Amino acid sequence: MNETMVKTPALRPSLGGFRWAGVETRAYKDEASAPYLGVTRQTLASDPRLAGELRYFEVQPSGYSTLERHEHMHAVMILRGEGRALVGDEVFAVGPHDLVTIAGWAWHQFRAGPGGPLGFLCLVDAERDRPRLPTRDDLEALRADPAIARFLDGDAP
Ligand code: MN
Helix, strand or coil: CCHHHCCCCCCCCEEECCEECCCCCEECCCCCCCCCEEEEEEEEECCCCCCEEEEEEEEEEEEECCCEECCCCEEEEEEECCEEEEECCEEEEECCCCEEEECCCCCEEEEECCCCCEEEEEEEECCCCCCECCCHHHHHHHHCCHHHHHHHCCCCC
């Protein structure tokens, strides 16, 4: 790797409000086909010298990330807000500084509560497989658990 090619500055200061200097706020996903509501993405660290990437996602009140799974893992730290997460066959409440580990091939989705945005850091492999969306059969199997069905419907716990 030619280090003179690498442009990442040593410091990208916080601008407050969960924004950082030199970091663009983008749509969560490029694919219009992946269902989600009210989610933005900021790539905080992505550098050829790193095997991982650090992203910050923000889900607007009552919004949700895509229900998906894939081979690669996620390590997540909630930074702001309250919400709920589905990981594998578990549904749980999340809030600031909770840590969430999403194992390979575990179904996962984050849903923000109504009171404010849910923001979280997500560490991921830089080289990774593409997320898979649930089939009708996958959804039926997930919905066999009433707690998961309520979560997927966005109902209060
Ligand atoms: Mn994912």
